[in-house]
Amino acid sequence: MTLAELRKAVGREMWVSRWFEVDQALIDRHAESSGDNQFIHVDPARAKVESPFGGTIAHGFLTLSLLPAMSNDALPPRAGVRMTLDYGFDRVRFLAPVRCGSRVRGRFSLTHLDDQTPAELTLTWSVTVEVEGGLKPVLAATWITRQYLED
Secondary structure (H helix, E strand, O other): OOHHHHHHHOOOEEEEOOOEEEOHHHHHHHHHHHOOOOHHHHOHHHHHHHOOOOOOEOOHHHHHHOHHHHHHHHOOOOOOEEEEEEEEEEEEEEOOOOEOOEEEEEEEEEEEEEEEEOOEEEEEEEEEEEEOOOOOOOEEEEEEEEEEEOO
16 A cells, blocks of 8 residues: 555545454453453353353453454555554543454544654554444544654
């Protein structure tokens, strides 16, 4: 994708990732790495009885952490980009639980492109994550990335 094509994409939902499965093994790995071992994530028997979700759910931050994989899957590569870095988020909302065994995917819209610096682009994305068969998004975020261009 060229810079001109990227500019034309501003304001339009252009990219949707494939479905990613959120199984108990993934939830457990995230719990281990994040230190968030709350029973609603890691204890299926207890979560079935004590939680309002009928079983374990993914951590909100696990869903958020899938954004790079989703964007790598959905967004076309751009020639001339040396590296891309996360700059941060202006807004993140966890709108609904992701139940264990669900599949999620990301929808990406480029909302702003700043190319004031010749060697660097700042891209602002509106991202929603939806669960397969769900009625509403499970996550909504404004994600800012930077692309550093080759000389």
